[in-house]
Amino acid sequence: MQEPEAPLESEFASPFEVLEPRELASPLVFSSPHSGRVYPAAFLAAARLDAAALRRSEDAYVDELFAAATAVGAPLLRAHFPRAYLDLNREPYELDPKLFEGELPPFANVRSLRVAAGLGTIPRVVADAREIYAGRLSVDEALRRIESLYKPYHASLRGLMERAQERFGVAVLVDCHSMPSSSAREPSLAARGDKRRLDFVIGDRYGASAAPGLVEGVEERLRARGHHVQRNRPYAGGFITEHFGRPAAGWHAIQIEVSRGLYMDEATLERGPRFAAIAADLAGVVAGLAQDCDKIFGGPRRMAAE
Secondary structure (H helix, E strand, C coil): CCCCCCCCCCCCCCCEEEEECCCCCCCEEECCCCCCCCCCCCHHHHHHCCCCHHHHCCCCCCCHCCCHHHCCCCCCCEEEECCCCCCCCCCCCCCCCHHHEECHHHCCCCHHHHHHCCCCCCCCCCCCECCEECCCCHHHHHHHHHHHHHHHHHHHHHHHHHHHHHHHEEEEEEEEEEEEECCCCCCHHHHHHHHCCEEEEEEECCCCCCCCCHHHHHHHHHCCCCCCCEEECCCCCCCHHHHEEEHHHCEEEEEEEEEEHHHHHCCCCCCCCHHHHHHHHHHHHHHHHHEEEEHHCCCHHHHHHH
16 A cells, blocks of 8 residues: 655655555554654754664564564554654644644643653653753644654554455554563552563553454463563553544554563663564464454455455
8 A cells, every 4th residue: 555645754765654465365454653763863953862862762673573464464554753753642733832832723632641741742751751852843843743744644544444444344453562671560560569570561442442352362372472461551552542443333453562671672772682582472473363353353354355
């Protein structure tokens, strides 16, 4: 599928891309909105932080971890621009008044908890609460990023979901993310003195965004590979999971968070010795999820194929 025509930022040869399978064979659609690692020169010049600090917010290499998507006949949509520049897992206009010069448009959501934390659509801070910019941005700059990056990415994701539903009668989105190992602890375990870190967190908006069998299958396969898995805590799924997860309409969405400590050195941001093993584990999960789609949605798929 080609990206929709839209104004593109001059800093990016292509702000995102769709990795297509040789043959579309599954209702699965994979999205990696936070793994972009192309940092515009103008952005770096305006930042008070260096590139290494800015990359702390990046879901580094997550697109590579889920590369097996195309092997099961599903597309993978991935952003090239970084999360610190624009966060695709937010409402389109979650804008922080502390970041901008001038008055924000009346339709901007300035009161969300994410905005309060400095983590709106245009983030004010990186994940460790360090201020990104040396000064304030113009409102026009925020709207430019939203129009040229956010909206085209979401239009492409919507197009992939619509295509899957048209072909198979159902669409299943897997939103792919990573989490710092320092935050990957389930609160009830910590209260009991359990020092184990979470390896994966599966989010389905507390059962609202996907068929239970899909989530259960992901969890079972990860646990069978020896991983410590939790559902919805501390991450239940962000805007993308909530927005695209509408099971009654035939759209299902699951968020998968991978602990960065499993596959990379969080200090140097280099791939770790277990990178290939974790990618292989996820390849098995992806293949199993494709099989679960066949079992759970076999009727709709056959109807779509007739």
